[in-house]
Amino acid sequence: MVATQFACARPRLAARSAAQQHARRGLTVQCVAAPEQVTTKVQRNKNMGKLQAGYLFPEIARRRKAHQEANPDAKIISLGIGDTTEPIPPFIVDAMKAASEGLGTLEGYSGYGAEQGKPELREAICKRLYEKVGRKPNEIFVSDGSKCDIGRLQLMFGADVTVALQDPAYPVYVDSSVIMGMTGGHNGTGFDNIEYMVCRPENDFFPDLSKAPRTDIIFFCSPNNPTGAAATREQLTQLVEFARRNGSIIVYDAAYALYISDPNCPKTIYEIPGAEEVAIETCSFSKYAGFTGVRLGWTVVPEQLRYADGFQVINDFNRIMTTVFNGASNVAQAGGLACLQDAGWEQMLELVAFYKENAAILRKTFQDMGFTVYGGENAPYVWVGFPGQKSWDVFAEILEKCDIVTTPGSGFGPAGEGFVRASAFGHRGNIMEAVERFKKVYGKQ
Amino acid sequence: MVATQFACARPRLAARSAAQQHARRGLTVQCVAAPEQVTTKVQRNKNMGKLQAGYLFPEIARRRKAHQEANPDAKIISLGIGDTTEPIPPFIVDAMKAASEGLGTLEGYSGYGAEQGKPELREAICKRLYEKVGRKPNEIFVSDGSKCDIGRLQLMFGADVTVALQDPAYPVYVDSSVIMGMTGGHNGTGFDNIEYMVCRPENDFFPDLSKAPRTDIIFFCSPNNPTGAAATREQLTQLVEFARRNGSIIVYDAAYALYISDPNCPKTIYEIPGAEEVAIETCSFSKYAGFTGVRLGWTVVPEQLRYADGFQVINDFNRIMTTVFNGASNVAQAGGLACLQDAGWEQMLELVAFYKENAAILRKTFQDMGFTVYGGENAPYVWVGFPGQKSWDVFAEILEKCDIVTTPGSGFGPAGEGFVRASAFGHRGNIMEAVERFKKVYGKQ
Incomplete structure (x- = not known):
């Protein structure tokens, strides 16, 4: 008789299954003792504990x-x-259907794509939106959405950078900063060690940069979520000059750019001269093509953007995207490509x-x-x-x-x-x- | 005449565009000076610098x-x-096609889904693979793949945990640990402050746990990538007991579990009694249904798994998934659901x-x-x-x-x-x- 160490009491189902397996293999299972309840000795990440509700x-x-x-x-x-x-509009849906169908055929099947996105999609995004402001396809990283890219950007920057953001702002900027460890604890109003740049009617929803301290990273969303304010060319020029003067990096969230009607509000930060040396831009198909559930976005990291030591930021972002990401869904990418063709x-x-x-x-x-x-x-x-x-x-x-x-x-x-x-x-x-x-x-x- | 601050020399395209905008608005653009080349003052994340090639x-x-x-x-x-x-097999492709087509209709359209995955998919994964080992649908988090989940788990654990992994192993465990800051620098052979558990023919590709020091996190992949070794029930029982004794958390990568033929090799870590108190399991449709490009996986975090202070790990993982992730593509999820129906x-x-x-x-x-x-x-x-x-x-x-x-x-x-x-x-x-x-x-x- 073979006595096993498997417990029979708790957890019941697992134990029973293991016991059955043994029984099938002709072993006799003896119930020795229920394993004692165990709590690990792993300390909870203190940054997670700082988050509110x-x-x-x-x-x-x-x-x-x-x-x-x-x-x-x-x-x-x-x-x-x-x-x-x-x-989702028919031209785009048709492309997704065709891509799905293709995956069922020898000719149309593809496995892993480039983590940075299909080359033709990177080119199409660049051509439609960024070529005229000097960006290049290799600077465009296709992803499963801006929210996820913000998390990956935070991982890239690491815990030692200082952060500013608009107040109010899309909650992911602050929450991901807390998780990554850039902030202190919550003080009842906001988090310590984070610069809240107030955007209220009184200042035309644009921060008073003459009073803002330098930070490494500045999250800026225009058109803004939640206030709906779109920054003007003059305002964004101020912002870029502020970043250039301070040696900061702007993370510019342009997820609603196509909603802009006012010709004096740029649709990309790269319309501002010199932005390519201080700004990353993230954007998304979510609110353009109804892709909130399909999941497709992109982030632009210009080659000209460098850390203090001269190292190109694009190289680190590429490393992040290839290490903890594996490309956006190929069906979603086919849809994205259709969005950028004339009909789509x-x-x-x-x-x-x-x-x-x-x-x-x-x-x-x-x-x-x-x-x-x-x-x-x-x-x-x-x-x-x-x-x-x-x-x-x-x-x-x-x-x-x-x-x-x-x-x-x-x-x-x-x-x-x-x-x-x-x-x-x-x-x-x-x-x-x-x-x-x-x-x-x-x-x- | 209004002199603007926009430079005309560099970057040429951006400046020209800005100048044209101004010209259209009846302003005269005066070229003052090319902006000086700027390198930010942001320090590169030192962890990124530790990575090899x-x-x-x-x-x-x-x-x-x-x-x-x-x-x-x-x-x-x-x-x-x-x-x-x-x-991809026809039953699964048909489901993806239907899902794509549905997104083009009022009845079939859906936007954001739950970040944790469609409830019916969580239930189907649970029913097919985990119900018999005591897991519940709410413990299953659907994602865009195991590689991405490993990155998110690291973000959840934070930089202050100690890490062990099999050597050799899927490179993402070590690289994501380096990025997150759990390790020291590279010493020529491996990274400092990480426990490499050697798995060679001499030890049947299973680490000698009697000599292994305690760590907070243990990455373990079975069937193993790259060695192809599948751990036996006895070996996994040893591993779980080791983790229980030490209060460690196992991150169990089961991405190849369906390739197991040997009845003595468990297909999930939860076949081992007591594993639910010390193990997270991550898995994927990539190598099962040819979803490497479609992107769909899942991670199981049992309710019973707790940090040293008693806090449930599942709550922190839920917070990570809702904060820096936005759900797997709905088309991919429709495919995943088809994989779990009998025909698929x-x-x-x-x-x-x-x-x-x-x-x-x-x-x-x-x-x-x-x-x-x-x-x-x-x-x-x-x-x-x-x-x-x-x-x-x-x-x-x-x-x-x-x-x-x-x-x-x-x-x-x-x-x-x-x-x-x-x-x-x-x-x-x-x-x-x-x-x-x-x-x-x-x-x-």
Whole structure:
């Protein structure tokens, strides 16, 4: 008889399975003792412990769910997370279908692609968006999205850099900085050792750079999420000059650039002379082609961008992309390529125009009701002021009274307090229904 | 006249574009001076500087390209990077096509999915592979692949943990540890402050745990890449007991588990009782369904796994996945779901069986020629010994004489010296052609 060391009591299923295996092999299983419960001796990463509650959007999803459960009949409309709702245009869908079909054939099959993206896609992105501002295909790294690229950029920079960001801002900049260890703990308002550059109506949503200290990294998003403010050429020139003077690196998030109408607002940071020596740009197909679930984006790292020791940043980013990433999905890349061909590009711009109409409708609604409203002209986000009120209270009130999910401004940073963000991503019918509900509740003020 | 600060000389294209914009707006552009060349003052991440040369596979690709350029007529066969070559089975392709098509319709469109993966996919993975060993759907995080998950796990653990890994091993474990800052510099053989657990024929490719020091994290891959060795139930029981005794966390890479034939080699670490308190498992559809380019994998973090302070690791991993990741591509997830349905599962296992036949052919070829060969029975990799020779020399010789790309064993760690890895991923015709070429050059020894 062979006595084994496998326990039978806990964990029950695993033990039973192991015991069965042995039984099948003709061994007799003897229950010796349940393994004692073990807690590892691994210390939790102290940076993870600094994070506050959940990431903003899961928290909103949680509250939405609770509201739905408490009000089973409520037809909740989401103007919350900026999630696309309209079908992907046919030219782009056809390319994805064809790519999927091809993977089932000997001729069309491909395995690992270049981690940096298909060469033809890098070229197409460059040609359509960056050639005229001097960028080259090898500087464009295709990815599964800007959010993920921001994480990889943080990993590349390491914990020893100092960081500034707009306040309010897309929460990933600050949360990934916390995770990577660039910040101190939370002080009740924000995190220590991070520079919050306040962007409020008073300063035209552009930081007062004359008072801003130098940091290594500056996260800057234009058109801005959440305020919808698009920086002008003059503002971005100031920003680039500030970075050049300080030897900083700007991480420029241009995920909404195609929503810009104002000809004085650049669609890429590289329209500003000298930006290529101080700026990385990240962008995405998510809000252009409805690729939020398909997952495709890119990051531009110019060859001219160098660390203090002269080392080219592009080489380190390439190493990151080849070591902890393995390329965006080939089907998504086929879709991205279609987005950049003339037919796909036109259909994509129509989609952007549709969401922009939504934004205009929402903007006008709030304006007509007497609210102070920002954004919504060069961005799919409308930023509505509720002076003197707490954002989360307004969020809760709108959810309660209108069955509408928005995003509380303070979720994007301390300077977002007193605002809520309304996203223009939605079916037209839902947007119109939301407008009616808003008017009913807030129309009299 | 308005003199602007935009330079006209360098960078030429950007400046011209800015100037044109101004001209259109009726401003006169005056060229003041070219901006001086700027190098940022950002210090390069010292961890990035510790990395050696390129990541292994891009380096091999470089050498292959050089060989092709020097020998334009050579018909190179790759048994190098483990890259799948056969079409994705029809049931799975159909699901991906349908998902793509659906994205073009109002009913079928979806935007952001849960960052952790579609609930039905998490359930299907659990049901097919983990239910019998006590795991639950909420413990399964769907991703764009194991390589990427390893990077995210490292980010979660942070720089302050100690790390052990098999030697030789998949290079991502060590490189991501270096990037994250867990290691010292390279000492000529390996990195300081990392525990290389030697796995050689002498110890049946299983580390001598009686001599291994405690570390926080233990990377363990079975069936192993590159040696092809699959750990037995007894060995894995030893490993789990070692981790439980030391309070370590095992990161168990099971990317090749379906290649296991030997009933005494577990297909998941959770077959070992008590593993759920000390082990994370990562796996992938890449080598099962030919998804190397489609990008889909998963990581299992049991609820029972806790840090020293009792905090559940699953909560931190969830935070990482929701903060610097945004879900795997919805088309890839539709494919993954099809893999787990009966029809897809059968077709997938046929594909695995095909590559296993390739492995058996390669294994026999080298054996017949008198080489000492390991692996190839429970894994798609054959590990061929060239005693007394340098792996990179053997790699170069095989490339030169046979026009065949292999992978030098030393690229996987110091203990891989004297071996090359032959991958069984290839069309049957190419495998047979490779066999003929090998026989011609090495058949006489």
